[in-house]
Amino acid sequence: MTLNRVLLCGIDGYLGWPLALRLESQGFEVYGIDNFSRRKIVREVGSWSATPITGMQTRLSAARRILGAEITFLEGDLREYNDVARIVRESKPDAIVHLGEQPSAPYSMIDQEHAVFTQENNVTGTLNILFAMKEWAPNAHLLKLGTMGEYGTPDIDIPEGFFDIEFRGRKARLPFPRQAGSFYHLSKVHDSANIALACKIWGLRSTDVMQGVVYGSRTNETEDNQLLTRFDFDESFGTVINRFCAQAVIGYPLSPYGLGGQRRGFIALVDSIKCLSIAIENPPDTGEYRVFNQLDEVYSVRELAEIVSRTSEGLGLQVKIGTVENPRIEQENHHYNVDHDNLRKLGFQPTRSLEGELEIMLRDLVRFKDRIAAKRNVIAPKVRWRAGVASPEAVYAQTERVVEPEATVSVVP
Amino acid sequence: MTLNRVLLCGIDGYLGWPLALRLESQGFEVYGIDNFSRRKIVREVGSWSATPITGMQTRLSAARRILGAEITFLEGDLREYNDVARIVRESKPDAIVHLGEQPSAPYSMIDQEHAVFTQENNVTGTLNILFAMKEWAPNAHLLKLGTMGEYGTPDIDIPEGFFDIEFRGRKARLPFPRQAGSFYHLSKVHDSANIALACKIWGLRSTDVMQGVVYGSRTNETEDNQLLTRFDFDESFGTVINRFCAQAVIGYPLSPYGLGGQRRGFIALVDSIKCLSIAIENPPDTGEYRVFNQLDEVYSVRELAEIVSRTSEGLGLQVKIGTVENPRIEQENHHYNVDHDNLRKLGFQPTRSLEGELEIMLRDLVRFKDRIAAKRNVIAPKVRWRAGVASPEAVYAQTERVVEPEATVSVVP
Numbered sequence: 001m002t003l004n005r006v007l008l009c010g011i012d013g014y015l016g017w018p019l020a021l022r023l024e025s026q027g028f029e030v031y032g033i034d035n036f037s038r039r040k041i042v043r044e045v046g047s048w049s050a051t052p053i054t055g056m057q058t059r060l061s062a063a064r065r066i067l068g069a070e071i072t073f074l075e076g077d078l079r080e081y082n083d084v085a086r087i088v089r090e091s092k093p094d095a096i097v098h099l100g101e102q103p104s105a106p107y108s109m110i111d112q113e114h115a116v117f118t119q120e121n122n123v124t125g126t127l128n129i130l131f132a133m134k135e136w137a138p139n140a141h142l143l144k145l146g147t148m149g150e151y152g153t154p155d156i157d158i159p160e161g162f163f164d165i166e167f168r169g170r171k172a173r174l175p176f177p178r179q180a181g182s183f184y185h186l187s188k189v190h191d192s193a194n195i196a197l198a199c200k201i202w203g204l205r206s207t208d209v210m211q212g213v214v215y216g217s218r219t220n221e222t223e224d225n226q227l228l229t230r231f232d233f234d235e236s237f238g239t240v241i242n243r244f245c246a247q248a249v250i251g252y253p254l255s256p257y258g259l260g261g262q263r264r265g266f267i268a269l270v271d272s273i274k275c276l277s278i279a280i281e282n283p284p285d286t287g288e289y290r291v292f293n294q295l296d297e298v299y300s301v302r303e304l305a306e307i308v309s310r311t312s313e314g315l316g317l318q319v320k321i322g323t324v325e326n327p328r329i330e331q332e333n334h335h336y337n338v339d340h341d342n343l344r345k346l347g348f349q350p351t352r353s354l355e356g357e358l359e360i361m362l363r364d365l366v367r368f369k370d371r372i373a374a375k376r377n378v379i380a381p382k383v384r385w386r387a388g389v390a391s392p393e394a395v396y397a398q399t400e401r402v403v404e405p406e407a408t409v410s411v412v413p
Numbered sequence: 414m415t416l417n418r419v420l421l422c423g424i425d426g427y428l429g430w431p432l433a434l435r436l437e438s439q440g441f442e443v444y445g446i447d448n449f450s451r452r453k454i455v456r457e458v459g460s461w462s463a464t465p466i467t468g469m470q471t472r473l474s475a476a477r478r479i480l481g482a483e484i485t486f487l488e489g490d491l492r493e494y495n496d497v498a499r500i501v502r503e504s505k506p507d508a509i510v511h512l513g514e515q516p517s518a519p520y521s522m523i524d525q526e527h528a529v530f531t532q533e534n535n536v537t538g539t540l541n542i543l544f545a546m547k548e549w550a551p552n553a554h555l556l557k558l559g560t561m562g563e564y565g566t567p568d569i570d571i572p573e574g575f576f577d578i579e580f581r582g583r584k585a586r587l588p589f590p591r592q593a594g595s596f597y598h599l600s601k602v603h604d605s606a607n608i609a610l611a612c613k614i615w616g617l618r619s620t621d622v623m624q625g626v627v628y629g630s631r632t633n634e635t636e637d638n639q640l641l642t643r644f645d646f647d648e649s650f651g652t653v654i655n656r657f658c659a660q661a662v663i664g665y666p667l668s669p670y671g672l673g674g675q676r677r678g679f680i681a682l683v684d685s686i687k688c689l690s691i692a693i694e695n696p697p698d699t700g701e702y703r704v705f706n707q708l709d710e711v712y713s714v715r716e717l718a719e720i721v722s723r724t725s726e727g728l729g730l731q732v733k734i735g736t737v738e739n740p741r742i743e744q745e746n747h748h749y750n751v752d753h754d755n756l757r758k759l760g761f762q763p764t765r766s767l768e769g770e771l772e773i774m775l776r777d778l779v780r781f782k783d784r785i786a787a788k789r790n791v792i793a794p795k796v797r798w799r800a801g802v803a804s805p806e807a808v809y810a811q812t813e814r815v816v817e818p819e820a821t822v823s824v825v826p
Contacts, residue, residue: 081525112494112544116537123536123603124529127596131525156583165578170569170748174590178606183540186610190536190603193591197599201742201798329614335583385614 006280007093007140008032009078009129010100011071012039012056015145015214015272017229019097021221022273023280024069031091033084034100035077037121038230038237041107047234047378050246050368051217054226062226078125081132088132095141095280098129101187104236105149106327106383108184115183122187123194130198141283142206143276144195146188148265148295148338150210152179153330157337161208161291181330182385192291199289206288207279212295215241216269216357217364229269231365234378241266241304243379245358248312248319249365250373257381258326260302263336265295268352275343282346293340296350311358327381419693420506420553421445422491422542423513424484425452425469428558428627428685430642432510434634435686436693437482444504446497447513448490450534451643451650454520460647460791463659463781464630467639475639491538494545501545508554508693511542514600517649518562519740519796521597528596535600536607543611554696555619556689557608559601561678561708561751563623565592566743570750574621574704594743595798605704612702619701620692625708628654629682629770630777642682644778647791654679654717656792658771661725661732662778663786670794671739673715674746678708678753681765688756695759706753709763724771740794 006023010016011032020030034056042048054062056073063069072091076083078100088096101122102108108118126144133140151158154177164173175196178189198204222229232238233246244254267275275294284290299307305321312319326332365372419436423429424445433443447469455461467475469486476482485504489496491513501509514535515521521531539557546553564571567590577586588609591602611617635642645651646659657667680688688707697703712720718734725732739745778785 081529112541115544116494116540119536119540119603119607120533123532127529127532128525131528154585154587156580156585156587163580165580167569167576167578172567172569174567174569175592177587177590179588179609180606181610181614183607183610186603186606189606190532190599193593193599193602194532194596196592197594197596201594 003028003094003280005029005031005091005093007087007091007096009096009098010034011073012036013099014230014232016099017059018219018222018269019273019276020071021063021067021069021227022219022277024071025067025221026277031072031087031093033074033076033078033087035075037102041102042232042234042237045107045234045236045378047232047237047375048371049230050233050365050372051228051231052368052371053228053230058226062224066224066227067221078128079121081128084128084132085136088136093137093140095143095283096129096133096137097143097276097280098126099145100125102184105182105184106236106381108182109383109385118184119187119190123190126191127194130195130204133204134198134202138202138204141280142195142204143279144191144206144208146192146208146210147185148210148212148293149185150178150180150189150192151176152181153334153336154179155335157339158293159339160293160342181328196289199287203287205284205286207284208289208291209276209279210291210293211272212265212267213239213241214267214269214272215239215361217361219270219273233372234375235381235383240301241308244305244308245361245365246372247379248308248317249362249369250376251318252376252379253320253322254305254308255322255324255379256301256305257324257328259332260305261300261333262330263298263300263334265298265338265340267294267296268357271296271350271352274351275348278343278346278348292342293338294343295338295340297354298336298338307354308358311355312362315359315362317362324381327384329385416441416507416693418442418444418504418506420500420504420509422509422511423447424486425449426512427643427645429512430472431632431635431682432686432689433484434476434480434482434640435632435690437484438480438634439690444485444500444506446487446489446491446500448488450515454515455645455647455650458520458647458649458791460645460650460788461784462643463646463778463785464641464644465781465784466641466643471639475637479637479640480634491541492534494541497541497545498549501549506550506553508556508696509542509546509550510556510689510693511539512558513538515597518595518597519649519794521595522796522798531597532600532603536603539604540607543608543617546617547611547615551615551617554693555608555617556692557604557619557621559605559621559623560598561623561625561706562598563591563593563602563605564589565594566747566749567592568748570752571706572752573706573755594741609702612700616700618697618699620697621702621704622692623704623706624685625678625680626652626654627680627682627685628652628774630774632683632686646785647788648794648796653714654721657718657721658774658778659785660792661721661730662775662782663789664731665789665792666733666735667718667721668735668737668792669714669718670737670741672745673718674713675743676711676713676747676749678711678751680707680709681770684709684763684765687764688761691756691759691761705755706751707756708751708753710767711749711751720767721771724768725775728772728775730775737794740797742798
């Protein structure tokens with residue numbers, strides 16, 4: 001099976017953009033769709049990317065000029081079936097990488113409107129992709145970005161999607177139960193169930209990636225200033241290591257939530273891109289729904305704060321570790337043992353160490369220190385799982401709105 | 414805890430209307446909301462209720478006149494948060510019974526539009542109810558209608574929602590994995606996960622009812638012609654026993670799909686209403702999410718065809734059993750052993766035998782034979798799981814559209 005054409009849903013995002021550049025450099029023909037939702041909702045919560053990312057038109061021109069990458073882009077909304085149908089028909093993909101979702105747990109917990117938006121956006125987008133595949137790309141491989149958060153933190157080991165159990169003397173292989181802890185994480189659980197059904201009844205093939213928390217500020221292909229990928233550090237869209245690094249460079253105390261004993265799997269951006277690329281090159285069989293747990297190492301949030309603090313001090317940054325009441329409802333001390341063999345069996349070897357990557361990140365972020373400092377108000381958590389927030393305004397009315405350059409757009413001919 | 418006020422979401426439906434009348438007769442103050450979606454979508458597929466149900470205004474007046482029942486009704490859409498907020502604030506419910514969903518698997522499998530409608534309608538409606546409860550009725554008991562179809566047909570026994578297992582030497586109590594077989598059934602799985610989270614993080618209380626397939630044409634309170642509940646017999650909205658009875662009275666061959674070895678749990682309408690009423694009278698604790706499997710007996714579809722055929726012949730009806738290619742993708746011969754102890758522990762005893770209820774149903778339906786015969790084209794399955802349908806028109810353009818009297822409406826003062 002020769003793989004030539006890849007469609008990236010959510011090509012404008014943190015993972016989508018570097019993945020597009022990587023796949024182009026590997027010789028794939030890359031198509032992308034995005035509705036710039038991420039830029040809009042980060043603006044809504046009063047934040048921006050620490051890296052000053054360029055608009056889509058500039059990105060695309062720079063990719064062409066600097067890397068010789070010809071990416072075909074459509075501005076479109078995955079909730080609109082016409083948009084999805086159009087890009088699937090026109091790109092005739094061998095693989096579809098679906099990164100095009102609202103990706104923040106706190107954002108989904110702001111209030112009713114944000115919870116409904118998150119689930120409707122994510123579930124409808126994925127359903128639309130499945131139906132478009134059935135019609136126009138039934139042999140394509142759907143590589144869907146899920147999250148390790150789909151599993152929650154059960155008191156037993158977490159296998160890759162399925163487990164064999166015995167119950168009352170009978171044996172069965174069952175989907176591992178999902179116990180996600182936010183309406184966002186649940187939207188991914190809903191997606192997983194919908195995708196598994198589509199594989200079963202329509203013979204589609206899919207890899208559902210339960211991804212650990214990603215950290216990192218660059219890949220080989222994003223070094224040029226016009227090709228930077230976004231880097232969020234606010235409470236909603238910043239992942240924990242990224243947030244800690246951004247806090248370190250502006251002298252803001254690192255903020256593990258609660259006891260900080262929450263353990264999670266982590267993976268460097270470069271290695272995440274590598275995993276996705278390995279999954280694309282090794283598609284599942286027709287009708288197969290498989291699950292990859294995509295992570296490198298497990299740390300507790302407190303350990304991370306300590307490692308970031310140590311590494312920062314090595315670079316001459318003064319860093320304290322603060323305490324923050326946990327806004328989420330989650331176990332702060334728990335069993336966490338996660339299988340992650342499937343990608344290794346396909347050849348994945350992590351290339352980054354946490355400390356090494358932290359040095360790169362901290363050096364990168366020092367350049368954008370002023371942009372982080374300008375938005376320091378978005379760092380402290382304001383969305384509370386138990387109560388929501390008093391009013392959504394409390395979340396995003398705290399910083400002056402600074403308008404980022406609007407994304408501009410080229411359209412599939 | 415004195416229970417006085419019950420809000421029924423989906424009060425206009427097959428279960429909602431008789432439940433409203435029953436609860437009124439038990440002394441509850443009953444509030445209802447409905448957007449008449451069921452009437453509209455049954456019309457969309459070219460069918461109607463075998464029983465000539467009256468419009469809402471007529472129903473409400475008749476209930477007042479005949480039963481002395483004062484039901485407060487709001488025409489509203491559960492997808493509109495304002496509607497949900499309004500009825501929850503105004504009814505101040507002790508219990509909310511949520512029956513207000515798109516309830517058909519085949520309807521959800523027609524095409525992209527119907528799948529997305531089903532999941533968005535059901536998931537958003539339930540999320541809106543949860544958020545409104547959090548704000549205005551945090552102590553109310555949410556009694557949510559799920560379906561036994563959420564579990565699918567795993568090769569092990571099906572417990573009530575949760576099971577205790579051992580995995581790699583550690584023990585855990587986990588949600589029983591859901592493997593639903595249609596986008597409709599999955600919408601209920603999504604709901605279940607959302608409700609469990611709301612109970613956990615907000616301390617709401619809920620009973621999630623995994624209901625078996627309901628059959629029956631009347632309850633004590635619906636005997637008057639103006640108080641009839643609906644009775645669907647088309648491929649999408651008719652449940653299997655109800656469909657078989659409708660087929661029997663017009664001499665249309667009974668149509669088990671495929672081998673007919675599919676085993677399911679069944680419960681009579683009267684007993685379903687009784688179970689719901691018992692659940693309302695026995696609310697769970699604050700923060701508790703509990704699951705009831707609500708069924709009486711398990712039959713295979715072929716057994717049912719044979720029992721309906723025998724009972725019909727006893728009433729002088731000539732009935733054949735036909736063969737129909739299975740339009741669904743499902744096991745036609747499988748293990749099916751389902752726990753259903755929770756309701757019995759609260760005192761539920763089934764009051765109906767299948768054969769006895771069938772006689773009542775067949776006698777009822779003979780009165781409405783012409784209405785069934787007029788729509789005989791909606792009986793044969795046209796929606797196919799594997800391929801969808803060639804065009805949605807194929808599903809619902811086969812019969813002349815006959816306009817039912819529109820529901821008329823009284824509004825909460």
